[in-house]
Amino acid sequence: MLLGAGIPLLGACxxxxxxxxxKRDSIAxxxxxxxxxxxxxxxxxxxxxxxxxxxxxxYGVKVEITTIDTDSEAVAKLASGAVKVDLHHSMNNTxxxxxxxxxLLQPLNKxxxxxxxxxxxxxxxxxxxxxxxxxxPYTFFGTGIGFRADRxxxxxxxxxxxxxxxxxxxxxxxxxxxxxxxxALAMAMLRRGVTDINTTDTAVxxxxxxxxxxxxxxxxxxxxxxxxxxxxxGTTKVAQTWSADLIAGAAGYLPEGETxxxxxxxxxxxxxxxxxxxxxxxxxxxENPVLAHLYLDFLLDNQVSEKNFxxxxxxxxxxxxxxxxxxxxxxxxxxxxxxVPTNDDIAKGLKYRPLGPEGQALYEEAWSKxxxxx
Amino acid sequence: xxxxxxxxxxxxxxxxxxxxYVLWSLLPVLIAVRISFNSGKSxxxxxxxxxxxxxxxxxxxxxHDDALHLAMFNTLKLAGLCMLxxxxxxxxxxxxxxxxxxxxxxxANGLMLIPIVTPEIVFGVALFVVFTQVYTGVPGGxxxxxxxxxxxxxxxxxxxIRARLAAIGDQYEEAARDLGASRLQAMRLVLxxxxxxxxxxxxxxxxxxxxxxFVISSFLxxxxxxxxxxxxxxxxxxxxxxxxxxxxxxxxxxxxLVAVALAGLVMRRMRHHGDGAASLTGLGx
Amino acid sequence: MTTAVADRARRxxxxxxxxxxxxxWLIAFFVVPVYAVLAVAxxxxxxxxxxxxxxxxxxxxxxxxxxxxxxxxxxxxLGRVFIRTFSFVALALIxxxxxxxxxxxxxxRRAQRSRGLLLAALVLxxxxxxxxxxxxxxxxxxxxxxxxxxxGWLHLMDTPRNWxxxxxPTVVIGLVYGYVPFFILPLxxxxxxxxxRLIEAGRDLGASAFSTFMxxxLPLSVPGLMAASVITILPMCGDYYTNTYLTSGSPRTEMVxxxxxxxxxxxxxxxxGASLVLLLMALLFVLxxxxxxxxxxxxxxxxx
Numbered sequence: 001m002l003l004g005a006g007i008p009l010l011g012a013c014x015x016x017x018x019x020x021x022x023k024r025d026s027i028a029x030x031x032x033x034x035x036x037x038x039x040x041x042x043x044x045x046x047x048x049x050x051x052x053x054x055x056x057x058x059y060g061v062k063v064e065i066t067t068i069d070t071d072s073e074a075v076a077k078l079a080s081g082a083v084k085v086d087l088h089h090s091m092n093n094t095x096x097x098x099x100x101x102x103x104l105l106q107p108l109n110k111x112x113x114x115x116x117x118x119x120x121x122x123x124x125x126x127x128x129x130x131x132x133x134x135x136x137p138y139t140f141f142g143t144g145i146g147f148r149a150d151r152x153x154x155x156x157x158x159x160x161x162x163x164x165x166x167x168x169x170x171x172x173x174x175x176x177x178x179x180x181x182x183x184a185l186a187m188a189m190l191r192r193g194v195t196d197i198n199t200t201d202t203a204v205x206x207x208x209x210x211x212x213x214x215x216x217x218x219x220x221x222x223x224x225x226x227x228x229x230x231x232x233x234g235t236t237k238v239a240q241t242w243s244a245d246l247i248a249g250a251a252g253y254l255p256e257g258e259t260x261x262x263x264x265x266x267x268x269x270x271x272x273x274x275x276x277x278x279x280x281x282x283x284x285x286x287e288n289p290v291l292a293h294l295y296l297d298f299l300l301d302n303q304v305s306e307k308n309f310x311x312x313x314x315x316x317x318x319x320x321x322x323x324x325x326x327x328x329x330x331x332x333x334x335x336x337x338x339x340v341p342t343n344d345d346i347a348k349g350l351k352y353r354p355l356g357p358e359g360q361a362l363y364e365e366a367w368s369k370x371x372x373x374x
Numbered sequence: 375x376x377x378x379x380x381x382x383x384x385x386x387x388x389x390x391x392x393x394x395y396v397l398w399s400l401l402p403v404l405i406a407v408r409i410s411f412n413s414g415k416s417x418x419x420x421x422x423x424x425x426x427x428x429x430x431x432x433x434x435x436x437x438h439d440d441a442l443h444l445a446m447f448n449t450l451k452l453a454g455l456c457m458l459x460x461x462x463x464x465x466x467x468x469x470x471x472x473x474x475x476x477x478x479x480x481x482a483n484g485l486m487l488i489p490i491v492t493p494e495i496v497f498g499v500a501l502f503v504v505f506t507q508v509y510t511g512v513p514g515g516x517x518x519x520x521x522x523x524x525x526x527x528x529x530x531x532x533x534x535i536r537a538r539l540a541a542i543g544d545q546y547e548e549a550a551r552d553l554g555a556s557r558l559q560a561m562r563l564v565l566x567x568x569x570x571x572x573x574x575x576x577x578x579x580x581x582x583x584x585x586x587x588f589v590i591s592s593f594l595x596x597x598x599x600x601x602x603x604x605x606x607x608x609x610x611x612x613x614x615x616x617x618x619x620x621x622x623x624x625x626x627x628x629x630x631l632v633a634v635a636l637a638g639l640v641m642r643r644m645r646h647h648g649d650g651a652a653s654l655t656g657l658g659x
Numbered sequence: 660m661t662t663a664v665a666d667r668a669r670r671x672x673x674x675x676x677x678x679x680x681x682x683x684w685l686i687a688f689f690v691v692p693v694y695a696v697l698a699v700a701x702x703x704x705x706x707x708x709x710x711x712x713x714x715x716x717x718x719x720x721x722x723x724x725x726x727x728x729x730x731x732x733x734x735x736x737l738g739r740v741f742i743r744t745f746s747f748v749a750l751a752l753i754x755x756x757x758x759x760x761x762x763x764x765x766x767x768r769r770a771q772r773s774r775g776l777l778l779a780a781l782v783l784x785x786x787x788x789x790x791x792x793x794x795x796x797x798x799x800x801x802x803x804x805x806x807x808x809x810x811g812w813l814h815l816m817d818t819p820r821n822w823x824x825x826x827x828p829t830v831v832i833g834l835v836y837g838y839v840p841f842f843i844l845p846l847x848x849x850x851x852x853x854x855x856r857l858i859e860a861g862r863d864l865g866a867s868a869f870s871t872f873m874x875x876x877l878p879l880s881v882p883g884l885m886a887a888s889v890i891t892i893l894p895m896c897g898d899y900y901t902n903t904y905l906t907s908g909s910p911r912t913e914m915v916x917x918x919x920x921x922x923x924x925x926x927x928x929x930x931x932g933a934s935l936v937l938l939l940m941a942l943l944f945v946l947x948x949x950x951x952x953x954x955x956x957x958x959x960x961x962x963x
Contacts, residue, residue: 070925073924079705172824360709372736395758402795466677482678482682487955491946493896500693504692521688604788607793
């Protein structure tokens with residue numbers, strides 16, 4: 001869900017000069033909602049269609065969703081004006097800053113967001129948007145290893161940590177890493193004890209690249225974001241994945257007759273655990289800004305959020321839906337409890353930060369070399 | 375169709391190779407069709423027959439999944455509109471290019487042929503860049519996809535029509551002119567009917583090419599509302615997929631084959647002669 | 660005299676006018692777009708949002724990105740991707756020839772009663788979506804799929820092979836399967852057009868069937884073979900979906916098209932992607948020109 005993490009990318013149209021600076025005015029209090037339709041940009045299948053239908057019914061409007069494959073694609077389309085929407089459903093941590101700086105987002109008027117008080121304290125004043133002026137959190141998840149617990153001993157994975165991927169030589173062709181340059185390179189750095197995952201030190205990045213390249217011959221590694229189905233279906237045995245993938249996989253992709261006991265998840269200790277989140281925001285040139293605010297508030301509602309989570313497996317950043325609750329409600333099996341990042345994980349965990357143009361280019365070149373086969 | 379044929383001796387080995395090839399080229403597709411009737415989720419083995427993935431399944435069957443029929447509808451709409459634009463423009467261009475003997479005609483001729491030998495990714499990238507950088511006023515999605523498909527298929531039409539024009543020669547039109555028809559009348563009353571089979575072949579090739587296209591549609595897609603069947607099949611391999619994907623592909627297959635068969639019947643009615651499989655693909659000459 | 664000249668000029672204008680909508684279309688949606696790729700490759704990018712700022716005038720062209728790409732292609736990591744791509748394409752072409760030539764030859768020159776049926780079978784794949792045919796293969800190649808079962812049944816393989824594990828043979832086989840119909844048809848039409856009297860003359864002069872084939876049919880089919888090869892090589896060189904589809908993203912099977920897609924759609928350096936496109940076009944230029952020249956020559960011959 002955060003493909004192409006990093007600086008916003010490719011794009012479109014030089015017509016709009018960026019760098020005009022952040023937009024400062026939010027909408028006035030107490031306005032009536034517009035007639036819509038509310039236009040949203042989001043990844044495919046990332047929000048439950050029933051939840052959207054509930055919103056449509058509640059406010060008597062239509063919602064149109066434009067889907068994107070990558071974060072960068074969204075930025076490109078919005079920056080070029082090729083796509084005009086009211087609301088960005090899933091902004092990446094590292095791109096929010098640029099969207100603000102580029103004047104693409106408008107500050108939120110919190111008087112419309114009564115449910116903002118439901119948000120986990122850790123996300124009410126996030127590092128990527130101090131004071132949550134321009135964004136509210138949508139979902140959060142950590143990066144770890146998903147594996148087949150019936151083929152690999154969880155205790156062994158725990159002992160090996162990230163090495164488990166490099167050691168999986170008996171599962172050649174059934175090992176994958178995330179199709180995302182930041183995620184994959186950060187994994188290789190963490191494996192060697194480098195916790196500055198935002199480094200632009202060429203030597204460090206080169207070493208991480210060399211380690212990733214090793215995986216090609218060692219385990220015939222694949223590069224994709226399909227572990228959420230491939231692990232439950234058994235075609236992948238060990239993979240770098242997002243915690244939410246296991247929850248989604250357990251809920252929807254196990255073959256008949258198998259239980260979630262076959263799934264396992266490992267993540268590093270809090271201080272080395274990368275916890276990321278996707279955020280929602282309202283576009284500066286939204287035609288339905290009031291409606292967009294109402295939508296944000298709607299998704300921050302505990303019940304709505306729970307319904308959405310029950311379908312997509314990506315935890316909303318709300319206090320009520322903690323590990324105990326989602327396990328008690330049967331959304332998450334007990335053996336996957338560690339797929340729900342704790343408050344400690346969020347507070348102490350590592351964060352991706354923008355790399356700057358040169359740094360981003362450095363990571364992209366390393367990525368291009370890795371996917372090219374070394 | 376057949377003037378002479380090497381009839382010396384039998385060629386059992388060649389026959390065997392050929393039939394094996396036919397089996398190899400079509401059997402996987404038949405198996406994929408059979409899998410679309412699986413009652414379970416398996417995409418690798420046969421399961422008891424059911425219509426679950428066509429209509430039975432309340433959420434993810436072709437009938438009930440909005441995203442799937444939208445993709446089908448988009449694909450057919452795109453292909454239909456593409457036929458309607460590319461064919462007339464292409465026919466006019468073929469006639470014009472064949473008779474236009476100016477200094478610039480060679481250049482125009484070359485220009486017409488280049489798209490045929492341009493890898494599709496170059497097309498996709500170029501159109502993507504131009505619609506985001508230059509023609510920013512053109513609404514994204516279906517419109518840009520259509521413009522792209524027409525550009526991509528136009529040359530096929532020209533090649534097919536020109537092959538036919540060369541075969542017809544100009545004696546029929548001359549005769550009509552001798553009998554007092556104006557140039558325009560001769561073209562309308564004599565040439566166009568003679569071109570009938572080739573125009574039909576063009577329509578079908580344009581349709582098949584557009585329905586099949588993945589790269590251009592994908593580069594110019596602006597989201598779920600502009601996804602086509604090939605895009606669905608491609609992303610379906612990555613996202614969790616069920617035999618519903620096979621069912622979708624099967625429906626499209628049946629649709630295309632019926633359309634082709636009907637067109638074939640019409641062509642036969644028009645008593646065509648001389649156009650072999652080569653002109654059907656537009657690549658023969 | 661002068662009226663005849665004027666008449667001819669008018670007619671030329673009329674024919675040119677008939678061709679104009681098509682020519683205009685191709686200029687607007689083919690020539691301009693290709694130039695736009697050039698302008699992006701040699702242009703700049705927006706410092707914050709990283710969107711391309713094309714350089715429309717050659718005066719402003721900046722060759723830095725292209726220079727870097729050339730460095731990486733000649734003597735760097737990207738060179739391997741090009742070599743891998745061309746190797747896959749070469750192997751797939753050999754596969755197409757080995758399978759396609761006998762089939763095209765048999766249907767064009769030897770098949771008798773079965774000819775109509777076979778022709779239909781050769782054309783049929785054109786009406787089946789390429790990705791549908793790839794989908795069919797991924798169904799078959801699963802570990803518990805029918806390919807492994809047949810191989811096991813024939814005792815050719817004891818343990819089931821994971822065909823989708825990301826190795827190159829699966830990709831090459833996939834490319835052959837996908838493109839061989841496009842190879843067979845042009846070759847078929849070339850073989851079918853060979854004058855049978857030449858072959859009979861050869862036979863009458865006492866040559867064996869084999870030597871008639873080697874001395875007459877094969878040489879006469881060379882232009883058709885070349886055309887068929889060019890028609891299959893060019894699209895294969897830009898293919899990025901067959902390998903991705905069949906190996907779900909293995910670095911071992913990455914082709915040039917994947918790098919182009921990454922740089923243009925998923926990176927902050929669209930100029931690099933545009934430069935790769937230009938380089939690919941330049942490398943394929945000879946084949947493209949060969950096709951153009953031979954096709955135009957044939958058209959002229961046919962219309963004379």
